[in-house]
Amino acid sequence: MDDLRIRAATGADTDSVLAFWKDAAEGTSVSDDRTGVSVLVERDSGALLLAERDGELAGTVIAGFDGWRCHLYRLAVHPRHRRRGVATALLAAAEARFTALGGRRGDAMVLDRNEDAHAAWTAAGYAPEPQWSRWVKPLR
Template sequence: MNLQLRSFAPGDADAVVALWDEAGLTRPWNDPYADIERSRAVWPDLLLVAEDGGRIVGSVMAGYDGHRGWLYYLASAANRRGEGIGRLLVEEAERRLVALGCPKVQLMVRPGNEIVLAFYDRIGSERIDVAMSGRRLIADAAGERTA
C-alpha cells in the first residue's frame, strides 16, 4: 500500500463525491459539491483525502467551531475497507484539529448504523447520549431536510 494522506485539491471533487456515494453518505437534500466548497471556504486544510496510486480511496471532512471539532464524510473505498484507511484519516484530521487548539472532537452517526458506531468504538470514541436538532438555512435541493 502506497497510501498518501493530503489536503483535498479542486480536481478531487468528482472522485470524492463518487466515494461518498459508494459509501452511502450522500443525501438528496445535501449537495455534496456545495458541502465541499463550504468546507474549503472555512477550513481548506481540514478536508482530507487518502490517495493510493493516483486513486482517491478515502476521505474525511473536519471542522472546528472554536469549542469542538467535528468529523463528517469519513469514507473508504468499499474494496479497501479493513485496511486502516479510516483510522489514518481520523488520526490526521485529529492531528490537524489539535494544531488549531481544538480540545475535543465529535461526530454524528445515523441511527442504526452499528457498523460505523463499532468502528468509532474501536478507535477510542465514546458514545454520547444526546438529542440533535437543526434546521436548514439554505436549501441545496428541492427536498429540504435538516440532516
C-alpha cells in the first residue's frame, strides 16, 4: 500500500469525483452533482477524502462531522482497486479526522442491498443498529 495516497478533495476534483462515482459507487444521491460536491468541499474542506494510486482515483469517502456525530458516506472503491486496502486506508483516515475533531462515534450510510459493503463495514468494526431506521426527506 506504499503507493496509496490519501488526501482531501479540492474544488478542482469535482468532475473527476462525479465521474468516479458513476463507475465505482452503487446508486446515486440527490447531491451527486457539481453543486453538491462543490458545496461540500467549500463548507468542510477536509470531509471528502480521496485515495489515489499511481495518480489514479482509487477510492472516496465523505467523513462529515457536525459537532455531534461523525457521518460516513460514499465509501467507494473502483473495481480495479478493490481488495487492496483502499477502503481500509480511507476509513482509517476518516476515523483519524474524527478523533482530531473530537468525534466519539461514527455512523455509516450503507445500502441495504449492497451485501459486499456490509462485509467490508463489518470487517472495519461497524455494525448495524436495527433499533434505528433512516428517515429522509429531499430538500429540493
